[in-house]
Amino acid sequence: MNLFADIRARVLSDLETLQADGVLPAGLAMGNVTVEPPRDAAHGDMATNAAMVLAKPAGKKPRDIAEALAAKLAGDPRITSAEVAGPGFLNLRLDPSVWRDVVGTVLQQGARFGRSEMGQGKRVNVEYVSANPTGPLHVGHTRGAVFGDALASLLDFAGFDVTREYYINDGGAQVDVLARSVYLRYLEAHGQEVAFEDGTYPGDYLIPVGQALKDNVGDAFVDKGEQFWLVEIREFATKAMMQLIRDDLAALGVEMDVFYSEKSLYGTGQIEASIDDLRSKGLIYEGVLEPPKGKVPEDWEPREQTLFRSTDHGDDVDRPVQKSDGSWTYFAPDIAYHYDKVSRGFDALIDVFGADHGGYVKRMKAAVSALSEGNVTLDIKLTQLVKLFKNGEPFKMSKRAGTFVTLRDVVDQVGPGVTRFHMLTRKNDAPLDFDFDRVLEQSRDNPVFYVQYAHARVASVLRKAADESIAADDATLQTADLSMLAHEAELTLAAKLSEWPRLVEIAARNNEPHRIAFFLYELAGDFHALWNKGNELPKLRFLQDDSAISQAKIALARATMLVIQAGLGILGVTPEQELR
Numbered sequence: 287m288n289l290f291a292d293i294r295a296r297v298l299s300d301l302e303t304l305q306a307d308g309v310l311p312a313g314l315a316m317g318n319v320t321v322e323p324p325r326d327a328a329h330g331d332m333a334t335n336a337a338m339v340l341a342k343p344a345g346k347k348p349r350d351i352a353e354a355l356a357a358k359l360a361g362d363p364r365i366t367s368a369e370v371a372g373p374g375f376l377n378l379r380l381d382p383s384v385w386r387d388v389v390g391t392v393l394q395q396g397a398r399f400g401r402s403e404m405g406q407g408k409r410v411n412v413e414y415v416s417a418n419p420t421g422p423l424h425v426g427h428t429r430g431a432v433f434g435d436a437l438a439s440l441l442d443f444a445g446f447d448v449t450r451e452y453y454i455n456d457g458g459a460q461v462d463v464l465a466r467s468v469y470l471r472y473l474e475a476h477g478q479e480v481a482f483e484d485g486t487y488p489g490d491y492l493i494p495v496g497q498a499l500k501d502n503v504g505d506a507f508v509d510k511g512e513q514f515w516l517v518e519i520r521e522f523a524t525k526a527m528m529q530l531i532r533d534d535l536a537a538l539g540v541e542m543d544v545f546y547s548e549k550s551l552y553g554t555g556q557i558e559a560s561i562d563d564l565r566s567k568g569l570i571y572e573g574v575l576e577p578p579k580g581k582v583p584e585d586w587e588p589r590e591q592t593l594f595r596s597t598d599h600g601d602d603v604d605r606p607v608q609k610s611d612g613s614w615t616y617f618a619p620d621i622a623y624h625y626d627k628v629s630r631g632f633d634a635l636i637d638v639f640g641a642d643h644g645g646y647v648k649r650m651k652a653a654v655s656a657l658s659e660g661n662v663t664l665d666i667k668l669t670q671l672v673k674l675f676k677n678g679e680p681f682k683m684s685k686r687a688g689t690f691v692t693l694r695d696v697v698d699q700v701g702p703g704v705t706r707f708h709m710l711t712r713k714n715d716a717p718l719d720f721d722f723d724r725v726l727e728q729s730r731d732n733p734v735f736y737v738q739y740a741h742a743r744v745a746s747v748l749r750k751a752a753d754e755s756i757a758a759d760d761a762t763l764q765t766a767d768l769s770m771l772a773h774e775a776e777l778t779l780a781a782k783l784s785e786w787p788r789l790v791e792i793a794a795r796n797n798e799p800h801r802i803a804f805f806l807y808e809l810a811g812d813f814h815a816l817w818n819k820g821n822e823l824p825k826l827r828f829l830q831d832d833s834a835i836s837q838a839k840i841a842l843a844r845a846t847m848l849v850i851q852a853g854l855g856i857l858g859v860t861p862e863q864e865l866r
Contacts, residue, residue, distance in 0.1 A: 348373050744844065
């Protein structure tokens with residue numbers, strides 16, 4: 287049930303009637319007609335822009351269209367008034383029975399309420415985290431992991447067929463550095479003094495890896511040149527780091543469907559196949575790039591390279607894919623990887639990158655557009671930096687990691703649920719402050735607590751109902767007489783529940799899971815407002831002397847709980863049954 291979609295359907299139907307009656311000309315495009323909550327709740331329950339968007343193509347004044355539409359909408363029993371405002375907006379007020387019906391629908395549909403068929407089963411690949419396998423995940427990866435995982439859950443909730451994917455960056459020079467760093471820890475495990483030179487990884491997390499290598503191969507590599515051990519230790523270290531990363535993700539509640547190795551692209555013909563595909567489309571040529579804009583590096587010289595004509599697909603400049611010495615650029619395996627995604631039959635791709643990858647957006651979109659001939663979309667979401675605070679001061683670096691605060695540092699201090707929710711209290715491309723004290727604070731200013739407290743309060747109502755022998759199971763609540771819900775605060779809460787299906791579709795359409803967190807905070811606010819009014823007006827309390835009245839009020843609370851559970855489920859947060 288999407289009440290806003292239902293009312294919009296009625297608006298469109300009445301507009302078609304106005305066309306049939308000759309009030310409006312035929313053939314008007316209705317795609318931009320919306321029905322949504324008004325900016326000011328005092329103006330009504332819903333507002334439509336129909337008259338404003340149709341006035342120019344219809345050749346009529348907006349108010350004339352709005353007044354004609356208002357007269358038609360007056361025939362809908364759900365609509366008690368349709369008032370023209372300003373230049374031609376139409377504000378609608380709905381009968382209280384509509385909001386009561388929403389409560390009944392939530393109880394009947396349970397966990398299915400708000401789920402959408404918008405995705406129509408289209409296959410979407412969401413790639414996120416994709417950190418270099420050289421150490422534990424840091425706090426920046428944490429934000430990307432939470433955002434990507436919540437987005438995947440949101441799209442699943444909206445009817446898409448979602449694949450969660452991690453791209454293992456194990457094909458570059460950084461894995462050789464990892465192998466050399468592990469080798470130093472290996473020598474250390476044999477009692478040798480070692481020094482970590484610039485460019486190696488000094489974090490304590492490699493100590494157990496060096497010990498495990500010693501346990502595995504003994505002294506076979508001691509004092510041997512790297513030509514004897516580099517390949518084997520690289521494999522060993524990468525496997526150990528990926529297990530560490532998997533464990534970190536599991537601690538955060540993230541589980542991937544696919545781990546895709548960059549290394550698998552090399553020596554298998556996959557890079558060549560992707561470039562040949564672009565070449566067959568006339569998009570690969572030999573040429574010389576213009577010098578970089580701004581200050582030209584001293585070592586820059588114009589050399590002929592193999593270039594991708596990415597400007598044909600929206601990029602600012604063409605991009606090199608193969609150097610003059612025949613080696614591939616960093617961009618080439620990225621093309622091959624996305625070529626593989628396209629070949630796997632996905633309808634849409636989403637990449638979640640850190641903010642430092644902003645320069646890759648246009649070139650990757652151009653590559654996917656070219657590889658799929660415009661049939662597969664690519665949306666790249668950039669996650670901004672996270673600033674950590676504790677006791678009002680910037681949080682210290684992790685000794686274990688050597689250079690950064692790890693994902694596990696955060697999760698161990700505040701728990702996975704708090705971490706996940708708070709990471710979604712800002713839009714992905716906005717900076718985020720993570721204050722360890724604030725996120726555990728029990729106040730309205732802490733959205734994690736505020737939402738969880740609403741859920742816990744409903745749980746306490748259900749427990750007290752059981753103690754007083756008031757039947758409050760879902761089957762019984764579905765038969766409650768909801769006409770007893772008449773107070774403005776009760777109807778306001780029910781009206782907020784009606785926004786959930788619409789909000790899900792908007793969030794999924796825009797790939798913005800933070801909207802779920804925002805909605806839950808607003809819903810919790812309406813619930814707490816009703817609870818607090820009950821302290822002033824006993825008739826608003828959820829438990830009354832009359833069991834029938836209690837069941838109607840409990841039905842509203844239970845419906846609120848179900849929507850909170852659905853929202854928290856999308857965010858990957860376990861609802862609290864009680865809070866101290």
